[in-house]
Every structure is written in structure tokens, then in C-alpha cells.
Amino acid sequence: MADRHETITGDSLKELVDRFYTSVRQDNMLAPVFAAAIGTTDEEWQPHLELITAFWVAVMLGTGGYTGNPLQAHRKLPPFNALLFGRWLALFANTAHETHSIAPATLLIRKSVSMADAMSRDLYGASLNAPAMPVIPPAKRHYRSTPVFDTAGIPDALRRAHKTAAGVFARIVVEKGRLLYTIGHEQTHILTPEHPGVIEPDSPHFVTPLDDVKFTVEFYKEAG
Ligand code: HEM
Structure with missing residues (x-):
């Protein structure tokens, strides 16, 4: 825009x-x-x-x-x-x-x-709460990961709403810091090393670094 x-x-x-x-x-x-x-x-x-x-x-x-x-x-x-x-x-x-x-x-x-x-x-009396994270179905297999991104190096494409390829799930694994994970117009999750994020196929989402963060994205699809 x-x-x-x-x-x-x-x-x-x-x-x-x-x-x-x-x-x-x-x-x-x-x-x-x-x-x-x-x-x-x-x-x-x-x-x-x-x-x-x-x-x-x-x-x-x-x-x-x-x-x-x-x-x-x-x-x-x-x-x-x-x-x-x-x-x-x-x-x-x-x-x-x-x-x-x-x-x-x-x-x-x-x-x-x-x-x-x-x-x-x-x-x-409690910090922000979020609905349960989606789950990656057991039939999906890990097939690739991104490099480690730090706050300054996050690609713009991940910073604005986008989707994974058809049928592809992903896991956002934070090594350090806090990442806001926004799903559609409905949910936000604060991702930390203890709390990874899961991306479902066809789900518009984006991430926002809340501080000095490091993370990777792992992709999962049907084997074969
Ligand atoms: C679920 C989340 C929220 C709901 C349902 C909500 C709802 C409301 C409502 C109904 C009012 C009007 C109160 C009145 O005039 O009687 C209000 C006022 C206000 N809200 Fe929120 N709010 C939410 C979150 C936030 C957040 C996160 C911020 C700041 C980032 C914010 C900033 C404000 C401010 C500045 C006012 C005016 C306060 C004043 O009277 O000076 N709200 N909110």
C-alpha cells in the first residue's frame, strides 16, 4: 500500500x-x-x-x-x-x-x-492469555527450516500478513526474546523459548519482534 x-x-x-x-x-x-x-x-x-x-x-x-x-x-x-x-x-x-x-x-x-x-x-492478576496453540498433525514431516533470524534481519514478508504454501504447517521456534505472533484478525500469542508457535495452512499471520529476538521457522508437510 x-x-x-x-x-x-x-x-x-x-x-x-x-x-x-x-x-x-x-x-x-x-x-x-x-x-x-x-x-x-x-x-x-x-x-x-x-x-x-x-x-x-x-x-x-x-x-x-x-x-x-x-x-x-x-x-x-x-x-x-x-x-x-x-x-x-x-x-x-x-x-x-x-x-x-x-x-x-x-x-x-x-x-x-x-x-x-x-x-x-x-x-x-495475570499477564496476557491466549487460546490453545494449534497442533501439527503427526502425519506431517519436517522438511526444511529457515536460517536463524534476529530482530534486524527478519524478512519483511514475515512482518506483514502472509500464508504458508498449501497444506504446509510450520513451527516458529524462538531461541531468545519475545515475538508477537498474530493469527488473522483474531488471535495474538507471545512466543518465547518455552512457547513455540504453530502456523496452520491457509492461515494469514505475521510476527512482530517485541525485543531482541532470535528464531527459526520449521516447515512440515505430508511425507512422500
Ligand atoms: C479487550 C481489550 C479492551 C477492551 C474491551 C477495552 C474497552 C474499553 C472501553 C469500553 C472503554 C471506554 C470506557 C468508558 O468510557 O467508560 C475504553 C477506554 C480506553 N481504552 Fe480500552 N479496552 C481494551 C484494551 C485497551 C488497550 C490495550 C489500550 C491501550 C493500548 C486501551 C486504551 C484505552 C484508553 C486510553 C481509554 C480511555 C481512558 C480514559 O477514559 O481516559 N484499551 N476501553
Whole structure:
């Protein structure tokens, strides 16, 4: 996409926030939580969009007049399923890439993960949770691996949504650091050396280095 922002500015953040909450309002799991707190009309949403844009401007650019307390705002909400954080993050990461090039999108995604983790600890006393990882069927055999990638050397193709070849499963094996693994618009997993990721065929996904990471991808397909 030619019009992705190369740097983070007030305008780029406004576009990100507008597009992100358009997706949130269409998401069958997130929409009800927001509809109950904010409403469903554009008039009801306008002040929220302005507030959230001000929040991101303050967090990413250190300017503007946001003086709210996000942790407290979420404590006041009726309890919601902790897995919604992963869904929120998946939508956010996709929108960050739709609106920004890889380097600024990475900064935005890292910030969103650390905020979501802080909120999850505050609300549930536990860091971010995710659904069970898919499993590679036993009939699939390992047939090749990528070289080891480090943070600076991750190919762009892995940083934006892509799929494995037809019928191919893959395992993302982290040697060091933390890698955010986003599956579709629905799930995020934080991969670590103790927690590898599995990629299913036909599943759009991408990775975002959260710190100084090293990992390989192993590919599996039907023997023969
Ligand atoms: C499952 C995840 C989340 C849900 C369901 C959620 C939901 C909401 C809702 C319903 C509000 C409006 C509260 C109100 O006005 O009464 C709100 C406010 C807000 N949210 Fe979230 N949120 C989530 C995650 C996050 C994350 C990860 C961030 C930051 C990266 C964030 C940043 C904010 C901010 C800045 C506000 C405004 C706080 C203020 O009033 O100053 N939210 N959220």
C-alpha cells in the first residue's frame, strides 16, 4: 500500500485510531463491550475517538493534553473475558500495518502489547492469555527450516500478513526474546523459548519482534 505512514504523527495516529475502532465496532466479540460503555452511533463515538487519539499522541509523541487514567477506566467496565485482549491486539496489529510502514508499526504494536499486558495484570492478576496453540498433525514431516533470524534481519514478508504454501504447517521456534505472533484478525500469542508457535495452512499471520529476538521457522508437510 503506497500511502502507509513512514513516521508516527498526529495525523497517522488519528487514521490508525479511526480505522481500528471501525474494526472494533464490527467485531462480534469486542463490539458488545464497547457498545455497552460508549454506544453505537457515530455521535456517541466521536468523543471516544478524540480521547483515544489524544492518548496515543501522548504515549507515542509525548505531546497533547491527555490526562486520563486508562487502567482506572478499564477497572470500571463490567468484567469481560480475558481472551478479548488477544483479539483487541490482533485487530490493532493489523491496523498498525495497514496504516504504517514496518518500523513505526512495530513501535505501535510493542506499546499496545505492553499496555494490554499491564491492563491484564491489573484486571486479572495475570499477564496476557491466549487460546490453545494449534497442533501439527503427526502425519506431517519436517522438511526444511529457515536460517536463524534476529530482530534486524527478519524478512519483511514475515512482518506483514502472509500464508504458508498449501497444506504446509510450520513451527516458529524462538531461541531468545519475545515475538508477537498474530493469527488473522483474531488471535495474538507471545512466543518465547518455552512457547513455540504453530502456523496452520491457509492461515494469514505475521510476527512482530517485541525485543531482541532470535528464531527459526520449521516447515512440515505430508511425507512422500
Ligand atoms: C479487550 C481489550 C479492551 C477492551 C474491551 C477495552 C474497552 C474499553 C472501553 C469500553 C472503554 C471506554 C470506557 C468508558 O468510557 O467508560 C475504553 C477506554 C480506553 N481504552 Fe480500552 N479496552 C481494551 C484494551 C485497551 C488497550 C490495550 C489500550 C491501550 C493500548 C486501551 C486504551 C484505552 C484508553 C486510553 C481509554 C480511555 C481512558 C480514559 O477514559 O481516559 N484499551 N476501553
